[in-house]
Amino acid sequence: MLDNAAFSDPQRERLLFARRLLVGALVTVVLSIVLILRYFDLQISRHEDFATQSNKNRVLVRPLPPQRGLIYDRNGLLIADNRPSYDLTIIPERTEDMDQLISDLSELIDISERDIQRFRKNLKRRRPYEQTALHFNLSESERAILAVNGHRLAGAETSARLDRYYPFHDLFAHVVGYVGRINERESQNIDPVKYSGTDSIGKIGLEKYYQQQLLGTVGSEQVETNARGRVMRVLEKNPAVPGDNLTLYLDSNLQREVYKAFAGKRGALVAIEVETGGILAMVSAPSYDPNLFVSGISQKNYDSLLYSKDRPLFDRAIRGQYPPGSTIKPLFGLAALESKAISTDFTIEDNGFFYFKGIERPWRDHNSAVGGHGSGVGLARAIVESCDVYFYELGVRTGIDMLAKYAAEFGLGHTTGIDMPGERPGIMPSRAWKKGARGSSWFNGDTINVSIGQGFMLTTPLQLAVMSARIASRGDVRTPRLVKAINGVDLNADSEIGKIDIDQRYWDYVHQAMKDVVHSPHGTARKINHNLGYTIAGKTGTAQVISIGAEEKYDSSTIDKRQWDHALFVAFAPVENPKIAIGLIVENGEHGGLVAAPIAREVFDAYMQSQQPASMANR
Amino acid sequence: MHRNDFVRQLTSPGGDRRRARAMHIDIPLLLILLVLCGIGLAVLYSASGESISYIKRQATFMLVGLISMIAIAQLTPRFWQRWSIFIYLGGLLSLVVVLFFGVGAKGAQRWLDLGFTRFQPSELMKIAVPMMISAYLSNHYLPPRFKHVLIATAAALLPVFLIARQPDLGTSLIVFSSGFFAIFLAGIGKRYLISTGLLAVAAIPIMWFYVLLDYQKQRVLTLLAPEDDKLGAGWNIIQSTTAIGSGGLGGKGWTQGTQSQLNFLPESHTDFIIAVLAEEFGLIGVLTLMLVYLLLIGRCMVIALNAQTMFSRLVAGTLSLTFFVYIFVNMGMVSGILPVVGAPLPFISYGGSAIVTLFSGFGILMAISTEPKRI
Numbered sequence: 001m002l003d004n005a006a007f008s009d010p011q012r013e014r015l016l017f018a019r020r021l022l023v024g025a026l027v028t029v030v031l032s033i034v035l036i037l038r039y040f041d042l043q044i045s046r047h048e049d050f051a052t053q054s055n056k057n058r059v060l061v062r063p064l065p066p067q068r069g070l071i072y073d074r075n076g077l078l079i080a081d082n083r084p085s086y087d088l089t090i091i092p093e094r095t096e097d098m099d100q101l102i103s104d105l106s107e108l109i110d111i112s113e114r115d116i117q118r119f120r121k122n123l124k125r126r127r128p129y130e131q132t133a134l135h136f137n138l139s140e141s142e143r144a145i146l147a148v149n150g151h152r153l154a155g156a157e158t159s160a161r162l163d164r165y166y167p168f169h170d171l172f173a174h175v176v177g178y179v180g181r182i183n184e185r186e187s188q189n190i191d192p193v194k195y196s197g198t199d200s201i202g203k204i205g206l207e208k209y210y211q212q213q214l215l216g217t218v219g220s221e222q223v224e225t226n227a228r229g230r231v232m233r234v235l236e237k238n239p240a241v242p243g244d245n246l247t248l249y250l251d252s253n254l255q256r257e258v259y260k261a262f263a264g265k266r267g268a269l270v271a272i273e274v275e276t277g278g279i280l281a282m283v284s285a286p287s288y289d290p291n292l293f294v295s296g297i298s299q300k301n302y303d304s305l306l307y308s309k310d311r312p313l314f315d316r317a318i319r320g321q322y323p324p325g326s327t328i329k330p331l332f333g334l335a336a337l338e339s340k341a342i343s344t345d346f347t348i349e350d351n352g353f354f355y356f357k358g359i360e361r362p363w364r365d366h367n368s369a370v371g372g373h374g375s376g377v378g379l380a381r382a383i384v385e386s387c388d389v390y391f392y393e394l395g396v397r398t399g400i401d402m403l404a405k406y407a408a409e410f411g412l413g414h415t416t417g418i419d420m421p422g423e424r425p426g427i428m429p430s431r432a433w434k435k436g437a438r439g440s441s442w443f444n445g446d447t448i449n450v451s452i453g454q455g456f457m458l459t460t461p462l463q464l465a466v467m468s469a470r471i472a473s474r475g476d477v478r479t480p481r482l483v484k485a486i487n488g489v490d491l492n493a494d495s496e497i498g499k500i501d502i503d504q505r506y507w508d509y510v511h512q513a514m515k516d517v518v519h520s521p522h523g524t525a526r527k528i529n530h531n532l533g534y535t536i537a538g539k540t541g542t543a544q545v546i547s548i549g550a551e552e553k554y555d556s557s558t559i560d561k562r563q564w565d566h567a568l569f570v571a572f573a574p575v576e577n578p579k580i581a582i583g584l585i586v587e588n589g590e591h592g593g594l595v596a597a598p599i600a601r602e603v604f605d606a607y608m609q610s611q612q613p614a615s616m617a618n619r
Numbered sequence: 620m621h622r623n624d625f626v627r628q629l630t631s632p633g634g635d636r637r638r639a640r641a642m643h644i645d646i647p648l649l650l651i652l653l654v655l656c657g658i659g660l661a662v663l664y665s666a667s668g669e670s671i672s673y674i675k676r677q678a679t680f681m682l683v684g685l686i687s688m689i690a691i692a693q694l695t696p697r698f699w700q701r702w703s704i705f706i707y708l709g710g711l712l713s714l715v716v717v718l719f720f721g722v723g724a725k726g727a728q729r730w731l732d733l734g735f736t737r738f739q740p741s742e743l744m745k746i747a748v749p750m751m752i753s754a755y756l757s758n759h760y761l762p763p764r765f766k767h768v769l770i771a772t773a774a775a776l777l778p779v780f781l782i783a784r785q786p787d788l789g790t791s792l793i794v795f796s797s798g799f800f801a802i803f804l805a806g807i808g809k810r811y812l813i814s815t816g817l818l819a820v821a822a823i824p825i826m827w828f829y830v831l832l833d834y835q836k837q838r839v840l841t842l843l844a845p846e847d848d849k850l851g852a853g854w855n856i857i858q859s860t861t862a863i864g865s866g867g868l869g870g871k872g873w874t875q876g877t878q879s880q881l882n883f884l885p886e887s888h889t890d891f892i893i894a895v896l897a898e899e900f901g902l903i904g905v906l907t908l909m910l911v912y913l914l915l916i917g918r919c920m921v922i923a924l925n926a927q928t929m930f931s932r933l934v935a936g937t938l939s940l941t942f943f944v945y946i947f948v949n950m951g952m953v954s955g956i957l958p959v960v961g962a963p964l965p966f967i968s969y970g971g972s973a974i975v976t977l978f979s980g981f982g983i984l985m986a987i988s989t990e991p992k993r994i
Contacts, residue, residue: 017806032909032947049864050863054861055877
């Protein structure tokens with residue numbers, strides 16, 4: 001191997017290198033020509049195409065957010081409106097120094113750390129030359145301050161926007177709900193195109209349930225900008241389509257009466273138009289002002305609502321689950337009659353206690369202390385005077401399967417399907433339910449508890465109202481609805497979807513018994529029958545908050561007020577031609593007849609008055 | 620350091636050229652570089668949305684680069700020849716360290732945090748690899764034998780793979796070409812060249828299925844059909860070709876490019892800055908820049924031809940050819956004839972370490988150009 005190559009030859013090496021470098025230089029020239037040809041091709045041969053393309057880029061498409069649909073009550077009163085509000089926005093491309101600008105602005109108006117954080121986060125997901133909000137809801141004086149200092153705040157602008165406004169404040173809070181800023185989780189589930197330019201979304205209540213309809217369709221405008229992105233002219237405008245307007249079955253006047261009646265109390269009332277299933281009034285007390293949430297509630301306000309002992313944010317009407325107590329007695333009476341477990345002639349002797357074979361401990365009547373309801377107690381009297389012992393016997397004779405079957409038909413134990421999000425199903429216990437939920441078999445003792453609406457049984461005020469409406473209409477099954485019409489077109493949701501099959505005689509019998517609850521001198525709600533110009537059928541109820549032993553006596557003076565019994569009442573009116581049916585509960589109200597029934601009377605009075613304004617005025 | 624490492628200071632009686640030579644400054648090279656820096660700052664001003672702070676920072680980088688260039692030029696090529704192996708090994712070590720302890724952005728680990736400053740080892744390798752291979756090959760008789768070619772190839776490929784792992788395809792491509800050019804210029808036989816070429820072709824499917832990551836494959840596919848992915852990877856290419864094409868012959872005027880000013884052009888102040896130049900100054904601007912670049916490369920090749928030692932020749936030739944690779948890769952990718960890899964346009968794109976590296980390379984060229992003739 002050590003041949004003549006071993007002799008170093010600098011001259012030869014140098015020549016070889018020069019030849020190679022020449023090759024390199026040639027390749028460089030050739031590739032340079034390739035590059036030049038490419039740029040020539042783009043810039044000269046295809047210049048026209050690209051110039052057109054680039055001009056298209058100067059045309060920006062800007063979203064035009066739609067106006068959110070309005071919500072009216074049945075009389076055309078506006079209960080959810082849009083009002084202009086002003087935001088401080090920034091277009092970063094037009095600012096010199098963002099940090100400096102923000103600190104300048106902070107000196108002029110009150111900008112919180114939270115504002116700045118949200119602003120910086122939103123900056124990352126915006127398009128070039130799109131304005132990003134730094135601070136919402138400028139006051140009049142803040143707008144004036146910004147206008148005066150505008151010349152030294154390049155890039156900052158005041159921009160107008162429509163914000164949701166609820167003129168009735170707390171009156172419809174739980175029903176209508178509210179809109180709020182789209183949060184991160186929501187932004188992942190929405191179509192960004194449909195929501196471009198829109199920054200609020202229905203969070204709860206009708207605003208959430210009808211979000212799609214209320215939103216509207218986003219429009220757009222094509223604008224030509226100069227090289228700095230400033231709009232020179234609008235080329236084409238494709239206006240936004242406002243969201244659908246909703247008309248509710250709700251009656252603001254009735255709602256206000258109900259809300260007034262609950263002043264200082266906790267509870268809920270739902271009133272249903274019997275003919276249609278439409279919700280006439282739906283109140284959960286206490287309430288809150290939904291306007292607080294529209295442009296972001298302060299932590300302090302939110303905490304005070306969230307941690308209040310009275311739980312104003314909790315919608316008791318559809319989410320509160322309470323034992324129905326004696327309010328289910330008419331329903332179970334109908335179930336027992338229709339299933340032939342008892343007849344209308346069947347009577348018992350009630351001495352205040354009910355013994356079941358094989359169980360030593362007796363079940364107590366609510367008036368066991370005065371020796372029960374006496375002898376010859378039939379179904380009618382058991383409803384009118386609310387005799388528990390009769391219903392223990394009735395429950396055992398009818399059996400849980402039959403009770404559960406009819407309860408389900410009257411709307412208990414499952415969601416009613418109302419057009420509201422977050423409704424709770426309550427519990428109508430059955431053999432299958434107990435096996436699944438508790439893992440044990442059903443005992444007769446369970447049936448006895450259920451037959452007076454206690455034990456495992458839970459219902460929402462909405463379910464009580466639905467049950468009441470189905471009794472009132474003699475078995476017409478209608479889904480409760482809040483929205484009557486969309487854009488003035490009736491939804492026809494009032495068409496009946498089923499019929500509970502019960503003999504007319506039994507309807508008559510139970511209606512009469514419920515009427516006597518109010519109108520007879522022994523009725524548990526007799527307190528509300530004075531000067532009554534129409535007829536009311538009802539049933540009182542008392543739901544235990546704490547369990548009382550058979551031998552113990554419930555004594556409100558010895559227990560905390562928050563553990564007092566809940567007072568319940570279901571009713572409809574007028575009895576002959578039922579128009580309105582209600583279910584209501586007053587938390588810790590103790591007695592249905594004394595606390596809950598008077599509220600029903602006020603509501604019925606207001607409703608009956610509104611039905612015949614002309615004839616009332618003539619009288 | 621030897622006393623000999625510093626070139627003897629010739630007492631030169633008058634004449635700018637001779638005085639410059641005494642300071643180890645190659646006047647034509649320096650002038651061309653200053654022109655490039657000027658063009659760079661002007662285009663950057665427009666591309667950064669007329670940001671003074673960008674210009675200040677870039678000018679500072681350029682100043683630091685100029686100072687390092689002049690400092691490096693004071694050391695003789697012999698010094699660099701002797702130390703190249705250690706610089707290379709140090710660079711290799713820091714590349715390994717960067718894989719484990721590196722910091723970085725956008726999913727790539729490229730930096731070593733030294734506390735007071737951050738250091739990018741792959742930048743160092745752009746100079747260390749050609750120097751080390753040139754030093755190694757020039758120690759043996761040329762043309763190199765098979766054994767030497769093999770060792771030189773291994774020395775080049777090792778850092779290439781380490782850099783590709785970061786992943787930084789653009790830099791590893793530069794380092795690879797610098798190694799290749801050094802071996803090529805050393806006079807490697809034609810048989811080797813042809814067989815290497817065939818091997819490279821054979822390696823394409825292997826690279827595609829086993830080495831390239833999904834996003835890298837996507838970039839190649841995007842090159843072939845950018846319209847298929849309008850909003851994703853194709854967006855950059857569509858917007859950059861639109862910017863270039865709409866510039867036409869004379870351009871839209873400085874700071875008047877709508878594509879770049881309206882933020883349609885991504886990375887407009889870094890890798891895609893040539894599109895800003897092409898949009899605002901048109902084909903005339905592009906050709907002018909090309910001319911300046913080719914003058915620079917031409918000057919470097921002259922320096923290579925006139926160099927005193929084989930080492931100097933190889934280093935100078937390699938650096939000039941590699942410099943063209945920067946330009947070709949960047950201008951090719953922005954105009955849509957090469958896949959998108961991260962490769963800045965020398966002296967025009969914003970970025971500190973790239974500029975300092977470039978100037979350092981030219982510092983070595985200046986040292987070579989002003990090396991006294993050996994008799």
